[in-house]
Amino acid sequence: MPNEAPHSDLSVARQAFRDELVVADLLIPMGIDGLYGRSGTFEAIVDDVDALVRRTGYRVHGEEPMVRRFPPVYPREAFERTDYIASFPNLTGAVSTFTGGDKQHRALLADRDAGLPWDGHLAAAGTMLVSAACHPVYATLPGILPDNGVLLDIYGYCFRHEPAVDPARMQAFRMHEYVFAGDAQRAQEHRDAWVGHGLAVLAHLGLSAAAMPANDPFFGRVGKMLATNQRADELKTELVVRLYGDLDDGTALVSANCHRDHFGETFGLRTADGAVAHSACVGFGMERIALALLRTHGTDPACWPADVRAALHR
Amino acid sequence: MPNEAPHSDLSVARQAFRDELVVADLLIPMGIDGLYGRSGTFEAIVDDVDALVRRTGYRVHGEEPMVRRFPPVYPREAFERTDYIASFPNLTGAVSTFTGGDKQHRALLADRDAGLPWDGHLAAAGTMLVSAACHPVYATLPGILPDNGVLLDIYGYCFRHEPAVDPARMQAFRMHEYVFAGDAQRAQEHRDAWVGHGLAVLAHLGLSAAAMPANDPFFGRVGKMLATNQRADELKTELVVRLYGDLDDGTALVSANCHRDHFGETFGLRTADGAVAHSACVGFGMERIALALLRTHGTDPACWPADVRAALHR
Numbered sequence A, B: 001m002p003n004e005a006p007h008s009d010l011s012v013a014r015q016a017f018r019d020e021l022v023v024a025d026l027l028i029p030m031g032i033d034g035l036y037g038r039s040g041t042f043e044a045i046v047d048d049v050d051a052l053v054r055r056t057g058y059r060v061h062g063e064e065p066m067v068r069r070f071p072p073v074y075p076r077e078a079f080e081r082t083d084y085i086a087s088f089p090n091l092t093g094a095v096s097t098f099t100g101g102d103k104q105h106r107a108l109l110a111d112r113d114a115g116l117p118w119d120g121h122l123a124a125a126g127t128m129l130v131s132a133a134c135h136p137v138y139a140t141l142p143g144i145l146p147d148n149g150v151l152l153d154i155y156g157y158c159f160r161h162e163p164a165v166d167p168a169r170m171q172a173f174r175m176h177e178y179v180f181a182g183d184a185q186r187a188q189e190h191r192d193a194w195v196g197h198g199l200a201v202l203a204h205l206g207l208s209a210a211a212m213p214a215n216d217p218f219f220g221r222v223g224k225m226l227a228t229n230q231r232a233d234e235l236k237t238e239l240v241v242r243l244y245g246d247l248d249d250g251t252a253l254v255s256a257n258c259h260r261d262h263f264g265e266t267f268g269l270r271t272a273d274g275a276v277a278h279s280a281c282v283g284f285g286m287e288r289i290a291l292a293l294l295r296t297h298g299t300d301p302a303c304w305p306a307d308v309r310a311a312l313h314r
Helices: A009-023 A040-061 A076-082 A102-113 A184-204 A220-232 A262-266 A286-297 A306-311 B009-023 B040-061 B076-082 B102-113 B184-204 B220-232 B262-266 B286-297 B306-311
Strands: A027-029 A036-039 A066-069 A073-075 A094-097 A123-129 A150-159 A172-182 A210-213 A236-241 A251-260 A278-285 B027-029 B036-039 B066-069 B073-075 B094-097 B123-129 B150-159 B172-182 B210-213 B236-241 B251-260 B278-285
Touching: A009 A027, A009 A286, A036 A040, A040 A150, A040 A172, A040 A184, A040 A278, A040 A286, A040 B066, A066 B040, A073 A076, A076 A123, A076 A262, A102 B220, A172 A184, A172 A286, A184 A236, A184 A251, A184 A278, A220 B102, A251 A262, A251 A286, A262 A278, A278 A286, B009 B027, B009 B286, B036 B040, B040 B150, B040 B172, B040 B184, B040 B278, B040 B286, B073 B076, B076 B123, B076 B262, B172 B184, B172 B286, B184 B236, B184 B251, B184 B278, B251 B262, B251 B286, B262 B278, B278 B286
Parallel strands: A066 A150, B066 B150
Antiparallel strands: A027 A036, A036 B066, A066 B036, A073 A123, A094 A123, A094 B094, A150 A172, A172 A278, A210 A236, A236 A251, A251 A278, B027 B036, B073 B123, B094 B123, B150 B172, B172 B278, B210 B236, B236 B251, B251 B278
């Protein structure tokens, strides 16, 4: 997350865009940065963009992808295997709950009544918030993958704890992914091909996107090295649109990633011939694409250019 | 949640239903009770049921309801006002994250490497999982409501920590609500009218439902009194279908509730003439309705009765 001074041009531009979205009743403030209610108009944009993404998925993959929809929480055991807590602890959402009896509950309420924190009375609930839509799927795959690997169509809510004024950096947002797991070559091809398909989707929407080598925001000093390696090995490509002109480096609307054997190794996935499976995914950031449309074409979708409305079947 | 012996007839029936759903690739086990991936077939049922609910909402309310969609987490300050932690602490999901630096992160990872719990290294993230779809909306309403009150159409994921074998008791599930906030009489009427509309929806789906006075599963000894009062005052009506014959009292697919002035009081909502606002809601449990269809008409939706398929526009 880029740090900026609270009164910088960038900060002012982000705040102004957020205000505009709120005034137009597209996003509804919930009292803390990065969380919003969505109006019917905003949701209809997300749904129409999603239909375009699905039509593209069908054109590319036909009926092959298995559809998987996961809830916003998943088991801690699967989370542990992603190693996310090592790389992105600051974005993580762990779930806790109350497991005591009447007496312990009275103690919790007494602290609460006294204005004290009461989280110390809770215990781990065995679940974590989903950080990337595909994370829950790997633990559900068979240890030996089918001959041609497996293609997955996954859509769900993600959580990342990074409160920000920028409406394009939400704490909770939806990601639609096409994931491949199988042999190394097809994983690489999946990633590479979806850079092009993703650019085509954004072009249909009248969004001027550029494919950029990128890295995840790995945490801390060790993370700096991981980020450098990820970028050097060209494992992550982001499709970036400039929502704020030259004030920043742009906003990633789509991300295409090769995981190499990371998930294959940690989730014990092998190809039919016994090799550790490779995987790759493309993720469409649904709220970000909707926001880029609103930023580029205006906050009234009825006034968007005819070809953009046609691409959305409006 | 009814306690039952692990080998009781009820427990066996629930386990068998869950196994049947898994074998039919409708639900995908995620390794812990109450969390499932959904297949494309299952999601299509949920979407078609939801379209029927929305058509019913349109027939009853026309264009009046404001559409609001919230993410699965919401601010702790709004959660505190619901008083949920006092009444349902055991169902709650609090979110925590890591806020330290490199050194604290190394300490977390050292505990993790040693197989120790690492939640103690986390801090409250300022958010809670949403327990009922309407909970996030009250804090977004104006303190003085419009003359005729406000009608809301809300759909979202809910979390309740109650792991169970019964597939109809999920930890994460979706609820579609129509909520009214305004004067006391219209709130009561909203609740009462939706008992009938809800029964009509379920009848269209070929589900034999009964309207039953009910109470929430309030926690602990004090909770027993709250539950008794709620039932005696007929504040909660559930539309119940017997998924397991006579083995239990049935499963609530829809719940219609009058909150009286509870949310008006705690969220500071007043009617145009200055009275504390009353509120009421009807909530359709989307996964439960889909499961009732699968239980009643079979696990292959292509073979459902013609009138049920027609009601779903299939």
